Amino acid sequence: xxxxxxxxxxxxxxxxxxxxxxxxxxxxxKGTKIFSLVGKVKNSGLxxxxxxxxxRDIIFKIGGGVPKGKKFKAVQTGGPSGGVLxxxxxxxxxxxxxxxxxxxxxxxxxxIVMDEDTCMVDTARYYVNFLAHESxxxxxxxxxxxxxxxxxLDRITAGQGxxxxxxxxxxxxxxxxxxxLCALGKSAPNPVRSTIRYFRQEYEAHLREKRCPAxxxxxxxxxxxxxxxCTSACGTCARACAVDVDDTYTIVQEKCIKCGSCYxxxxxxxxxxxxxxxxxxxxxxxxxxxxxxxERKGRSIWNR
Amino acid sequence: MEQVTLEINGKSVQAPKGATVLQAAKSVxxxxxxxxxxxxxxxxxxxxxxxxxxVRHGRVRLVASCLFRSRKVLACRPTLKKS
Numbered sequence: 001x002x003x004x005x006x007x008x009x010x011x012x013x014x015x016x017x018x019x020x021x022x023x024x025x026x027x028x029x030k031g032t033k034i035f036s037l038v039g040k041v042k043n044s045g046l047x048x049x050x051x052x053x054x055x056r057d058i059i060f061k062i063g064g065g066v067p068k069g070k071k072f073k074a075v076q077t078g079g080p081s082g083g084v085l086x087x088x089x090x091x092x093x094x095x096x097x098x099x100x101x102x103x104x105x106x107x108x109x110x111x112i113v114m115d116e117d118t119c120m121v122d123t124a125r126y127y128v129n130f131l132a133h134e135s136x137x138x139x140x141x142x143x144x145x146x147x148x149x150x151x152x153l154d155r156i157t158a159g160q161g162x163x164x165x166x167x168x169x170x171x172x173x174x175x176x177x178x179x180x181l182c183a184l185g186k187s188a189p190n191p192v193r194s195t196i197r198y199f200r201q202e203y204e205a206h207l208r209e210k211r212c213p214a215x216x217x218x219x220x221x222x223x224x225x226x227x228x229x230c231t232s233a234c235g236t237c238a239r240a241c242a243v244d245v246d247d248t249y250t251i252v253q254e255k256c257i258k259c260g261s262c263y264x265x266x267x268x269x270x271x272x273x274x275x276x277x278x279x280x281x282x283x284x285x286x287x288x289x290x291x292x293x294x295e296r297k298g299r300s301i302w303n304r
Numbered sequence: 305m306e307q308v309t310l311e312i313n314g315k316s317v318q319a320p321k322g323a324t325v326l327q328a329a330k331s332v333x334x335x336x337x338x339x340x341x342x343x344x345x346x347x348x349x350x351x352x353x354x355x356x357x358x359v360r361h362g363r364v365r366l367v368a369s370c371l372f373r374s375r376k377v378l379a380c381r382p383t384l385k386k387s
Contacts, residue, residue, distance in 0.1 A: 140351050178366050179352045
């Protein structure tokens with residue numbers, strides 16, 4: 001035994017007895033559990049709760065819910081190789097077995113709350129990217145599996161997804177889970193599997209409609225200034241812009257790198273900078289290929 | 305040398321105790337595809353090409369046959385087959 005949290009339970013059990021400890025929790029998981037509640041919640045931090053408490057109680061009663069009036073979208077539990085759970089599972093009693101069954105895990109006890117502005121495909125890509133770096137490279141299913149998954153997810157988030165990509169990801173996941181040498185590879189497909197399981201329609205929107213419903217994937221969105229809302233022409237967006245912006249308060253799509261600086265900079269009372277699907281803003285002179293060029297910023301993980 | 309009996313693909317196979325499933329299969333001409341296996345090297349189990357399903361205590365498990373040593377009676381089915 002070398003886990004600090006487990007050790008910390010020992011003096012309490014010795015002092016108060018096993019019955020006291022077993023009184024808390026569920027059939028399979030006794031006692032309490034400490035979660036690291038972070039992400040889009042009002043009160044973030046470490047929380048100790050009895051096993052079997054619902055996700056809703058943790059996120060909304062203790063965490064205070066999602067800030068800025070945003071809508072809750074998902075909660076990621078168990079660290080990088082854990083899974084993402086949707087709103088429909090908020091009443092899930094949290095213990096080892098239930099999380100496992102839902103396609104996630106207790107793992108590190110991390111709990112990351114995500115709001116409506118989170119793209120699930122991008123989330124999966126983020127975790128797979130991390131895991132691909134973590135993979136030791138000894139066995140093929142984990143090393144190559146993660147690498148291929150990352151390729152596919154990179155492609156989908158760049159608007160270059162192909163029909164059959166989702167099925168390929170599912171097949172890869174199954175294979176990695178069965179054949180990997182250690183638990184890292186066996187659990188590495190969890191973020192991909194759970195996002196496909198609960199947010200398949202979001203993958204499909206990226207693939208078929210070249211649209212990122214959450215407005216995250218840079219290749220699939222474009223920023224525009226809504227002239228109706230831009231009533232003061234304050235120029236804050238132009239000053240924040242990373243590239244040259246036209247001083248007539250229009251975003252030059254050919255130059256825009258979609259950093260989102262103008263979107264963040266625009267004072268809230270105007271909210272004149274709007275995100276729109278790239279294809280809707282796409283100018284005929286530009287051509288689809290230019291806008292949907294995949295972004296490659298030294299993302300090759302094999303040249304560390 | 306002590307012999308153990310394995311059942312591979314429904315075929316009864318005799319192998320010396322401590323032989324790997326891969327060696328036992330080879331000895332009777334059952335081909336299990338391999339990649340990182342080489343006579344001049346210690347078995348490493350890295351490529352996972354030689355995965356077989358083994359049944360022990362009524363439970364099915366996937367193992368690398370180049371590493372898994374035959375102990376008692378063991379039923380094996382080769383490679384990942386989608387059910």
